[in-house]
Amino acid sequence: MAQVFKWLVRIAGGMILLGLIALLGVYFLLSRSLPDYSKDLDVIGILEPVEIVRDNANVPHIFGTNDPDTFYGLGYAHAQDRLWQMVMMRRTVQGRLSEVFGPRTVEIDKILRRFDLYTLAQRSVEAQDTQTLAALRAYSAGVNARLKEINESALGRGAPEMFLFNNPVAPWTPADSIAIVKLMAVQLSAHLEEEVLYAHAALELDDADRLADIMPLAPGTGIAALPDYASLFPEGTQFAHSTGPGLPDHPLSPFKKRAFAGASNAWAAAPKRSASGGTLLANDPHLGLTAPAIWYLARLELQTGGVIGATIPGVPIVMAGRSADLGWGVTSSYLDDQDLFIERLNPDNPQEYLTPDGYKPFRTESTIIRIADNAPITLTLRWTENGPVLPGSHYNLADVTPPGHVASLSWTALSDSDTTLSSAMALMRAASVDEALAAGEGYIAPSQNLTLVDQSTIAMKTIGAMPRRDADHETRGRYPSRGWEDTNRWQGTLAYSANPEFTAPAGGLLGNTNNKTVDRPFPNHVSYKWGDTQRVFRWRRLMQNREVHTRDSFIEAQLDTVSFTARSLLPLIGKDLWFTGEAAPEGTPERQRQRALTLLSEWNGEMNEHLPEPLIYAAWLRELMHRLIVDDLGPLADEFTHPDPVFIERVYRDIDGASAWCDIRQSTVQETCSDLARISLDAALIWIDERYGSALESLRWGDAHQATHDHQVLGEVPLLKYFVNIRQSTSGGDNTLLRGRTRGQGPDPFHNVHGAGYRGVYDFADPDSSVFITATGQSGHFLSRHYDDMAQLWRRGEYIPMSLDADLARAASVGITRLTPAAP
Incomplete structure (x- = not known):
């Protein structure tokens, strides 16, 4: 028996040893792709030596004697730290994910094709100006220099993910960078889904006033009545009722629900409103949280001077940042840059569609989608004069497309002479607000609100092509229209001067929280959908509370967690519930409700991660929103994943009879809005009890509101996910300036999945005191200490210096890479 035990110990020990050896082997292979930041390298493609100095936060400061060489250095640095991310974005926009991931991503590839x-x-490459084309070519050469180094030096295939998904990496080209900007336009576009949802809701509801409730316009002057959607088609037309998700289910999908189609904050102060006498600018663009973050910090030394800020790997542009003379920030403008068209097929020949000039054939082309470990599929692409034909499954388009028809899309991003990168390049070189405003003219998509400051002036301008629509457009672009009607079709784009612009406001302050910026009648309306109706009120309060502002007061506003929405809605929905009746016995639902109401009555609306009230409030509003709409909309209610404050306010103020939503159709009793508020609060407390326990005072919002910086590919892999995902308890919420947009559905509806991946605050009284931060870290390699070294700083609301001082960068550098022209 002793002998058997001895052999079992030996076998177990041997297996443990072999496991350790295997683990060390895997670590060795993965660590081979960790970049060496201190080295000298001879490369082909530069004219003079390039120096890449990485400061102690691993922000590369790139010094070249000419601009192309500097962009070459940026391409090399991007590929060092974010190669996998760059390759995945390129594959996504090319519609080639299935070559790596198999059938699960086929639907993404189909739509992007x-x-x-x-x-x-590719066609837009030659539309760029000379300087931009030279920068794109040099940047591509820098990326390819890193690819060459990886191949020749066996540097672990460039990234750990390459071991799991070993597909060849093609050389980088200028078209790849332009395509990634177009991919960002996909992620930031909400109007396609908005049009489908509006039409679908119009079919479900028989009262136009109720449609105005559930799909409300931002407060302000309304528009003339629109035709009923069903009336656009012959009487008796039947529409489908799909049950599908409407979007491809994969973390790499660029198609986002309208609740996550971009957001952001930016505000600026003129010298007269600045304590230091210099202009101030704060900016935090909001996107889906991932690990690594989409943003990458970098400093470029150009012939026009140093530029520092946030870049996107794959694109040689500082998207948000500053030079010595100019600061710029971006927010989603929500410009109405998409229109859906319902195209009538020829009943005698489905290869033709109706136009104002009669039936015409579709423009068609075949494309092959290759699928890992599966047979390839051939897809026939079709275009009308209005744009590409989309499948009925995309955003559930089939629900609003009558039989014998298909849907097509007009969209400004579908330009084959897209000069957005040339415009962004000119912006980086601008030395004043006037020059920056002029640079924005060539910007096509995605549309942004560009906030600008120079030494003395502040301004904001909507950049991006604005569609020119006929004043007699039957749906005014708010929901799908008939593609064969000439008055519905686009007539080119408006002049750049038509884009909203605000320069040197009298009050010395301006800002944007994705709120409604102008109130212009159609067809110069800019948008029917805006990204914010709430945060702007809190921003206005913080700005007006001070005569003058400082860098620190701008940071304070950027990190503010007080919810104007909570302060305005809670007294409204709970007005008949506060302090009513006698104290209920312990252990009863009534007693639990009273305890919750007492907590909320003493709460100031601060969505702090350590408080219980934000969780009670958020769960209450979620239950209330669902109960208000589910009996009227049925399955369509699932599309409204977040409480809409404007809708709830309309209901509880009974605007145009909106309180009708409170009555549950299926019940005999006629419920009041107070009844529904009470029922919803009780249901919310039951959900909280099942999930977090009944001790309300011990709840923490941060337990539910965790930031989910998840790896888009490895984030769901057992065990590995604990190494690649970054999870943090966070403050803020859907409608706070420190915006932490919640998931809205699923088992963890309050997970923080969308927020400020980048924050920057620029002070032009002392530019080198400016600060910035990203949500994770500079490296995309999960074994690197720079993978998540900024994450805790970001969570705590801290920043790192944003300095153009070269000596400061060298003083505490983590490495210096010197690129030298290779001998002929």
Whole structure:
């Protein structure tokens, strides 16, 4: 027996040893792709030596004697730290994810092939100006220099993910960078889904006033009545009722629900409103949280001077940042840059569609989608004069497309002479607000609000092509229209001067929280959908509370967690519930409700991660929103994943009879809005009890509101997910300036999945005191200490210096890379 035990110990020990050896082997292979930041390298493609100095936060400061060489250095640095991310974005926009991930991503590839964005990007290369084309070519050469180094030096295939998904990496080209900008336009576009949802809701509801409730316009002057959607088609037309998700289910999908189609904050102060006498600018663009973050910090030394800020790997542009003379920030403008068209097929020949001039054949093309470990599929692409034909499954388009019809899309991003990168390049070189405003003219998509400051002036301008629509457009672009009607079709784009602009406001302050910026009648309306109706009120309060502002007061506003929405809605929905009746016995639902109401009555609306009230409030509003709409909308209610404050206010103020939503149709009793508020609060407390326990005072919002910086590919892999995902308890919420947009559905509806991946605050009284931060870290390699070294700083609301001082960068550098022209 002793002998058997001895052999079992030996076998177990041997297996443990072999496991350790295997683990060390895997670590060795993965660590081979960790970049060495201190080295000298001879490369082909530069004229003079390039120096990449990485400061102690691993922000590369790139010094070249000419601009192309500097962009070459940026391409090399991007590929060192974010190669996998760059390759995945390129594969996504090309519609080639299935070559790596198999059938799960086929639907993503199909839709992106129909958009044909990569072909449009290739055609747009020659539309760039000379300087931009030289920068794109040099940047591509820098990326390819890193690829060459990886291949020749066996540097672990460049990234850990390459071991799991060993597909060849093609050389980088200028079209790849243009295509990634177009991919960002996909992520930031909400109007396609908005049009489908509006039409679908119009079909479900028989009262136009109720449609105005559930799909409300931002407060302000309304528009003339629109025709009923069903009336656009012959009487008796039947529409489908799909049950599908409407979007591809994969973390790499660029198609986002309208609740996550971009957001952001930016505000600026003129010298007269600044304590230091210099202009101030704060900016925090909001996107889906991932690990690594989409943003990458960098400093470029150009012939026009140093530029520092946030870049996107794959694109040689500082998207948000500053030079010595100019600061710029971006927010989603929500410009109405998409229109859906319902195209009538020829009943005698389905290969033709109706136009104002009669039936015409679709423009068609075949494309092959290769699928890992599966047979390839051939997809026939079709285009009308209005744009590409989309499948009925995309955003559940089939629900609003009558039989014998298909849907097509007009969209400004579908330009084959897209000069957005040339415009952004000119912006980086601008030395004043006037020059920056002029640079924005060539910007096509995605549309942004550009906030600008120089030494003395502040301004904001909407950049991006604005569609020119006929004043007699039957749906005014708010929901799908008939593609064969000439008055519905786009008539080119408006002049750049038509884009909203605000320069040197009298009050010395301006800002944007994705709120409604102008109130212009159609067809110069800019948008029917805006990204914020709430945060702007809190921003206005913070700005007006001070006569003058400082860098620190701008940081304070950027990190503010007080919810104007909570302060305005809670007294409204709970007005008949506060302090009513006698104290209920312990252990009863009534007693629990009273305890919750007592907590909320003493709460100031601060969505602090350590408090219980934000969780009670958020759960209450979620239950209330669902109960208000589910009996009227049925399955369509699932599309409204977040409480809409404007809708709830309309209901509880009974605007145009909106309180009708409170009555549950299926019940005999006629419920009041107070009844529904009470029922919803009780249901919310039951959900909280099942999930977090009944001790309300011990609840923490941060337990539910965790930031989910998840790896888009490895984030769901058992065990590995604990190494690649970054999870943090966070403050803020859907409608706070420190915006932490919640998931809205699923088992963890309050997970923080969308927020400020980048924050920057620029002070032009002392530019080198400016600060910035990203949500994770500079490296995309999960074994690197720079993978998540900024994450805790970001969570705590801290920043790192944003300095153009070269000596400061060298003083505490983590490495210096010197690129030298290789001998002929």
